[in-house]
Amino acid sequence: MPDTSVSTPPAPLLQLEGLTRRFKGRIAVDGLSLSVRQGEILGLLGPNGAGKSTTFQVLAGLLAPDAGEVRFAGKVLALSDPSLRRQMGIIFQRSSLDDLLTARENLMLGARLYGLGGERARERVEAMLALIGLQDRGDEKVGIWSGGMRRRLELARALVHQPRVVLMDEPTQGLDEAAFRTFWAHLKRLRDSEGVTVLLTTHRADEAEVCDRLAVLDAGKLVACDTPAALASRMGGDILSLEAAEPEALAREVRERLGLDAKVVEGRVQVEATEGHALVPRLVEAFPAGRLTSVSLRRPTLADVFLQLTGRALGADKPAAEPAPRRRR
Amino acid sequence: MNAEVSAAPPPVEAPQPLEARVPAPVAPGSLALQWATVRVLLVRDVVRFFRQPSRVVGALAQPILFWFVIGSGFAGSFRVEGAQGLGYQQFFFPGVVTMVLLFSAIFATITVIEDRREGFLQAVLAGPGSRLAVVLGKALGSSAIALMQASLFLLLAPLAGVSAATLDLPLLLTVMVLSALALTGMGMSLAWWVRSSAGYHAVMSIVLLPMWVLSGAMFPLKGAGSWLAWVMRVNPMRFSVEGVRRALYGVEASAAVGPASVAGLEVPVLLAFATVFVGLAAFSVSRRE
Numbered sequence: 144m145p146d147t148s149v150s151t152p153p154a155p156l157l158q159l160e161g162l163t164r165r166f167k168g169r170i171a172v173d174g175l176s177l178s179v180r181q182g183e184i185l186g187l188l189g190p191n192g193a194g195k196s197t198t199f200q201v202l203a204g205l206l207a208p209d210a211g212e213v214r215f216a217g218k219v220l221a222l223s224d225p226s227l228r229r230q231m232g233i234i235f236q237r238s239s240l241d242d243l244l245t246a247r248e249n250l251m252l253g254a255r256l257y258g259l260g261g262e263r264a265r266e267r268v269e270a271m272l273a274l275i276g277l278q279d280r281g282d283e284k285v286g287i288w289s290g291g292m293r294r295r296l297e298l299a300r301a302l303v304h305q306p307r308v309v310l311m312d313e314p315t316q317g318l319d320e321a322a323f324r325t326f327w328a329h330l331k332r333l334r335d336s337e338g339v340t341v342l343l344t345t346h347r348a349d350e351a352e353v354c355d356r357l358a359v360l361d362a363g364k365l366v367a368c369d370t371p372a373a374l375a376s377r378m379g380g381d382i383l384s385l386e387a388a389e390p391e392a393l394a395r396e397v398r399e400r401l402g403l404d405a406k407v408v409e410g411r412v413q414v415e416a417t418e419g420h421a422l423v424p425r426l427v428e429a430f431p432a433g434r435l436t437s438v439s440l441r442r443p444t445l446a447d448v449f450l451q452l453t454g455r456a457l458g459a460d461k462p463a464a465e466p467a468p469r470r471r472r
Numbered sequence: 473m474n475a476e477v478s479a480a481p482p483p484v485e486a487p488q489p490l491e492a493r494v495p496a497p498v499a500p501g502s503l504a505l506q507w508a509t510v511r512v513l514l515v516r517d518v519v520r521f522f523r524q525p526s527r528v529v530g531a532l533a534q535p536i537l538f539w540f541v542i543g544s545g546f547a548g549s550f551r552v553e554g555a556q557g558l559g560y561q562q563f564f565f566p567g568v569v570t571m572v573l574l575f576s577a578i579f580a581t582i583t584v585i586e587d588r589r590e591g592f593l594q595a596v597l598a599g600p601g602s603r604l605a606v607v608l609g610k611a612l613g614s615s616a617i618a619l620m621q622a623s624l625f626l627l628l629a630p631l632a633g634v635s636a637a638t639l640d641l642p643l644l645l646t647v648m649v650l651s652a653l654a655l656t657g658m659g660m661s662l663a664w665w666v667r668s669s670a671g672y673h674a675v676m677s678i679v680l681l682p683m684w685v686l687s688g689a690m691f692p693l694k695g696a697g698s699w700l701a702w703v704m705r706v707n708p709m710r711f712s713v714e715g716v717r718r719a720l721y722g723v724e725a726s727a728a729v730g731p732a733s734v735a736g737l738e739v740p741v742l743l744a745f746a747t748v749f750v751g752l753a754a755f756s757v758s759r760r761e
Contacts, residue, residue: 203598204597204598205594205597205598225505225600225601225602226600228598228599228600229505229600231598233595233598235590235594235595237589237590237591237594238590238591239590239591239592239593239594239595240592241516241520241591241592243519243520243523243524244516244519244520244523248519252512252515252516253595255508255511255512256508256509256512256595256596256599256600256601257505257508257599257600258502258504258505258508258600260508284523300595
């Protein structure tokens with residue numbers, strides 16, 4: 144188990160201790176202990192069903208935990224405690240903007256909900272609109288906006304009351320590559336300018352790469368917690384990826400004939416090896432022409448790390464990009 | 473319209489000291505914070521109502537249509553015993569007012585079901601306001617819309633034979649506000665358990681609509697069979713219908729259409745119902761699953 148208790152600065156702002164949540168006998172979050180440091184972006188990484196969304200909902204105050212406690216700035220607080228709720232800004236997986244209201248109105252209601260009023264609320268609303276680069280679109284109803292713009296507005300709304308922690312559940316799900324990058328550029332800017340700490344869930348390897356630290360979850364348990372670079376360096380070698388018509392049969396043959404640890408991942412045969420480039424000619428020569436349709440060599444990604452840690456593929460049960468849920472209400 | 477705007481974030485000013493970034497001094501859990509939640513939900517519901525022209529038109533047209541069509545359909549065959557001068561359309565008018573209140577409450581609670589899992593309400597529930605404040609905000613929002621709709625319909629009161637001599641405006645308003653709160657509270661307690669809008673439609677047709685039919689809105693207690701009369705006697709909505717009727721036509725006319733007059737009891741009974749149902753809704757909503 145990796146060391147998650149941090150005593151050196153930056154100090155932990157949010158600590159979960161033994162957080163547990165069951166659903167009708169099935170355990171969704173299993174004694175999760177985790178420290179989120181002041182000012183960092185911590186990603187909860189795992190496939191669907193790993194317990195990350197349940198953890199999010201417990202922290203958002205929507206689900207009650209069965210066991211465990213939460214410390215905020217060193218103090219144990221109930222998750223329904225208003226003094227803790229006020230310190231959190233929340234972005235849900237599904238949009239929680241009101242489509243019939245304008246961007247400004249959405250932000251204003253967000254500010255008022257947390258007790259901000261009058262001139263101060265107006266100042267914050269304008270400041271946030273400027274920070275997400277949507278100041279001149281503030282009077283449009285958000286129902287007509289693209290998924291990327293809506294997500295940025297949700298980010299602004301989560302921060303409008305100046306919380307110390309922002310929780311996000313799969314914040315970039317359904318966004319295309321450009322919108323994903325824009326969202327993250329804004330997130331990092333806002334983290335720096337507002338001094339906020341971010342805890343998010345994700346099953347995207349590309350999103351995991353841009354977090355400061357990652358907590359890898361599997362079956363409700365923490366299996367690793369480290370920086371993306373440190374996690375990636377746990378895999379010493381390269382990844383050889385082979386494509387063939389019958390991957391299962393090919394993997395068996397690679398194991399038997401070459402004595403390599405080959406497994407099938409998402410329809411491709413993968414071999415992890417320290418001297419990957421030396422292995423390529425051996426593999427190509429070992430099989431008749433046409434048997435392999437492609438051979439590629441690459442550095443391990445977080446998806447590979449995840450597979451090694453848990454024996455499960457990350458996001459295998461989900462298409463990479465889904466259309467954003469857009470409804471007119 | 474959907475194009476991504478300005479991919480690069482604008483430059484950021486130097487971070488302020490942490491003290492300057494601490495939220496405004498609203499004491500956690502204070503009344504101000506609860507009121508803020510109530511107000512956000514109330515304002516949002518009213519603004520949304522006026523942003524949907526079809527809803528405004530429907531809200532106006534539906535009760536008028538209902539009153540004319542059903543009212544004139546029954547007018548020929550229906551005689552209200554002992555109520556000289558009170559034709560069916562006059563008899564039915566308070567029932568339509570109550571129907572407006574009921575439909576508004578039903579609509580509000582359906583939006584609660586939809587909003588709760590994927591919508592604005594998520595953000596409110598995760599906010600610092602209490603669950604009681606969420607219920608009150610939603611109930612007041614729905615009641616405000618119900619009152620606006622009912623008031624517009626009430627402009628037709630002269631056509632229904634309501635005269636200034638019999639009109640009791642304070643009573644009318646009190647009965648309408650309390651009824652709207654009670655109905656929204658009841659709708660929300662049901663909606664929180666039902667969870668799907670399909671299931672809620674079933675509840676609506678099995679519980680809410682029969683409640684209205686058996687409230688004395690469509691036919692008086694007097695003509696009903698004995699078990700039905702008992703159901704009608706204890707029906708919360710009866711107090712709403714009879715309260716509106718008395719406020720519009722005076723105590724003589726309203727006493728004439730049903731035995732066991734509840735004159736004078738409407739307000740306390742509705743107040744009790746509103747308290748119980750809003751409390752029940754707050755209890756249901758505050759149980760964090």
